[in-house]
Amino acid sequence: xxxxxxxxxxxxxxxxxxxxxxxxxxxxxxxxxxxxxxxxxxxxxxxxxxxxxxxxxxxxxxxxxxxxxxxxxxxxxxxxxxxxxxxxxxxxxxxxxxxxxxxxxxxxxxx
Amino acid sequence: xxxxxxxxxxxxxxxxxxxxxxxxxxxxxxxxxxxxxxxxxxxxxxxxxxxxxxxxxxxxxxxxxxxxxxxxxxxxxxxxxxxxxxxxxxxxxxxxxxxxxxxxxxxxxxxxx
Numbered sequence: 752x753x754x755x756x757x758x759x760x761x762x763x764x765x766x767x768x769x770x771x772x773x774x775x776x777x778x779x780x781x782x783x784x785x786x787x788x789x790x791x792x793x794x795x796x797x798x799x800x801x802x803x804x805x806x807x808x809x810x811x812x813x814x815x816x817x818x819x820x821x822x823x824x825x826x827x828x829x830x831x832x833x834x835x836x837x838x839x840x841x842x843x844x845x846x847x848x849x850x851x852x853x854x855x856x857x858x859x860x861x862x
Numbered sequence: 863x864x865x866x867x868x869x870x871x872x873x874x875x876x877x878x879x880x881x882x883x884x885x886x887x888x889x890x891x892x893x894x895x896x897x898x899x900x901x902x903x904x905x906x907x908x909x910x911x912x913x914x915x916x917x918x919x920x921x922x923x924x925x926x927x928x929x930x931x932x933x934x935x936x937x938x939x940x941x942x943x944x945x946x947x948x949x950x951x952x953x954x955x956x957x958x959x960x961x962x963x964x965x966x967x968x969x970x971x972x973x974x975x
Contacts, residue, residue, distance in 0.1 A: 781961065782961060784963055784964075786964075792968075793953060793966040793967065793968050793969055794905070794953075794955075794964075794966050795966070796963040796964065796965065799962075799963055839904070839905065843960075843961040847960070847961060848893070848910060848912065848917065848918070848960035848961065849895065849907060849910050849918065849960065849961075850961065850964065852904060852905045852907075853904070854903075854904040855904050857902075
C-alpha cells in the first residue's frame with residue numbers, strides 16, 4: 752500500500768505570515784486529498800486533486816499536486832487564528848480502496 | 863441525518879469490560895472506515911467495509927477487536943476485554959465510493975479505567 756509522509760510535524764506561525772506544508776508518497780498516487788482537523792474536532796475534507804500538476808485555490812489556501820503525482824503541498828497566505836488545527840494529506844493508488852493518511856501538520860498561530 | 867453519526871460520544875468503562883461503538887454513515891455511502899486516534903496523534907486505520915463486506919481487517923490491533931456492518935448501513939465496532947491502551951478516540955468515516963472524499967463522524971472518546 753501507499754506510504755505518505757508529511758512535513759513539518761509542527762508549524763508555529765506569526766499571524767499574517769505565510770507557510771507551506773508538504774506531503775510525499777513513495778509511489779504514484781491516483782489522487783490526493785487534504786483534510787483539516789480543528790482542536791477537539793474531527794477531520795473535515797478540504798479538497799481533492801487528481802491531475803498531474805493540478806493547482807486549486809480556496810481563498811487563502813493553495814493546493815498543488817506534483818507533476819509526477821507523488822507529492823503535494825498546501826500553502827496558506829496571511830495566516831489567521833482560524834487556520835489553527837492539524838492538516839492531513841491522504842493519498843491512494845489507482846487500485847487502492849483506502850486512503851493512506853499522513854501524520855499531519857499541526858499549526859499554531861501567534862497573534 | 864445529513865452527516866455521519868457516532869454513538870456514544872463518550873464512553874468510560876473499566877478494564878476488562880466489553881464495549882460496542884456504533885456508526886451510522888451517510889445514506890447511500892457504500893464505503894465505511896474505522897480509525898483510531900490517540901491524543902495528539904494521526905489516524906490509525908482499523909477496518910474498511912464495502913457494503914457489508916470487510917475486505918481489509920488488517921488494521922485491527924488484536925483479536926479483541928471486531929466489527930460488522932449490516933444492511934450496507936450501520937456498523938458496530940466491538941472491543942472485548944478492554945485494556946488501558948485501548949483508550950483513544952474512535953472515528954468512523956464514510957464515502958460514496960472507495961478513495962473518494964471521506965466524511966467523518968464526531969467520534970467516540972473511549973476511556974478505560
